[in-house]
Amino acid sequence: AQKVTQAQTEISVVEKEDVTLDCVYETRDTTYYLFWYKQPPSGELVFLIRRNSFDEQNEISGRYSWNFQKSTSSFNFTITASQVVDSAVYFCALSEAGGYNFNKFYFGSGTKLNVKP
Amino acid sequence: DGGITQSPKYLFRKEGQNVTLSCEQNLNHDAMYWYRQDPGQGLRLIYYSQIVNDFQKGDIAEGYSVSREKKESFPLTVTSAQKNPTAFYLCASGPGQGLNQPQHFGDGTRLSIL
Numbered sequence: 001a002q003k004v005t006q007a008q009t010e011i012s013v014v015e016k017e018d019v020t021l022d023c024v025y026e027t028r029d030t031t032y033y034l035f036w037y038k039q040p041p042s043g044e045l046v047f048l049i050r051r052n053s054f055d056e057q058n059e060i061s062g063r064y065s066w067n068f069q070k071s072t073s074s075f076n077f078t079i080t081a082s083q084v085v086d087s088a089v090y091f092c093a094l095s096e097a098g099g100y101n102f103n104k105f106y107f108g109s110g111t112k113l114n115v116k117p
Numbered sequence: 118d119g120g121i122t123q124s125p126k127y128l129f130r131k132e133g134q135n136v137t138l139s140c141e142q143n144l145n146h147d148a149m150y151w152y153r154q155d156p157g158q159g160l161r162l163i164y165y166s167q168i169v170n171d172f173q174k175g176d177i178a179e180g181y182s183v184s185r186e187k188k189e190s191f192p193l194t195v196t197s198a199q200k201n202p203t204a205f206y207l208c209a210s211g212p213g214q215g216l217n218q219p220q221h222f223g224d225g226t227r228l229s230i231l
Contacts, residue, residue, distance in 0.1 A: 006159075033217050043205065043225040050217060091159065095217075103213070105150075105220055109159035 003027065004094050006108035013082055014116050021077040021111045023092030029053075033095040034068065034075040039110070040088045051075065082115045089113070120144065123208050123223035129231045130195065130202060138193045138226045140208035148213030149191035150220065153177060154205040163206075166191055167213050195228065203229050 005024045013019045025034065036048040049059065051068045059066045063080045079086055092108040121142045130136045142149065148167050152160040162175030166185040180199025185191055191210075195202045205227050209220040 035219055037219075037222075043207075043227075045207065045209075045220075045222040047219040047221070050219060052217060103211075103218070105162075105211075107152075107160040 002108075003106035004092055004108035006090075006092055006111050008111045009109070010112040010114065012114040012116065015084060016081050018078060018080050019082050019113065019115075021079075021090050021092075021113065023075045023077065023108060025073050025075065025092070025094045025106075027073075027094060027096050029096045031097070035093040035095065036066065036075075036077050037091040037093065038088045039091065045091065048077075079113075082113075084115050084117055087113055087115045121208055121210055121221055121223035123206075123226050125226060126224065128226055128228045130228060131231045133197045135194055135196050136202075136228070138195070138206055138208075138228070140191045140193065140223060141189055142191075142208075142210040142221075142223075143189060144210055144221060145188070146210035146212055146221070147188070148211045149185065150209040150211070151175075151181070151183065151191070151193045152207045152209065154207060154225075160207065163193065
């Protein structure tokens with residue numbers, strides 16, 4: 001079973017529309033972290049945000065906001081008033097303990113966002 | 118500036134040839150990782166290393182080999198046994214310990230078959 005599921009393979013929106021990228025995770029650990037990364041066409045993954053399993057407060061950073069709900073094991077990412085520069089592949093990831101004080105990362109399959117002018 | 122450097126950016130492999138992808142980091146991270154990215158499949162873990170002179174297989178290690186002789190370096194060799202090597206390869210590093218620490222990524226190497 002997938003540890004991190006991003007059901008939306010590709011989304012296309014017109015500039016200035018709001019868009020939400022879904023992320024559902026699976027873990028038995030009580031302590032874990034969730035991350036979002038952005039991969040622009042250049043290829044490098046850029047870290048955007050992390051949340052720990054004990055903090056369900058939503059977070060807003062400019063046009064970006066994140067909604068973490070443990071009850072539904074979801075960590076969704078919303079871009080408000082999207083811009084062409086937001087076009088990229090977005091990855092959700094889960095970090096949990098992997099033994100020997102080593103954390104294991106699990107990545108979703110990514111959602112490609114196309115923002116058209 | 119601290120970061121991860123992958124080289125080359127593009128690499129072509131002839132049939133039966135082994136090729137090595139370079140990954141160097143100056144972030145003083147203990148852990149390093151290699152991922153393979155195919156279209157629509159996200160990131161798949163090939164190998165990872167928690168510390169110098171130690172490494173473990175990831176989910177798709179067959180046809181690949183690594184070494185970790187120095188903390189800064191984690192080269193990946195794509196051997197001739199890897200029959201479908203065409204993909205985008207990403208190297209990452211992280212502190213290893215600490216669940217809250219994100220992995221940092223290089224710019225990637227795109228490998229193609231000649």
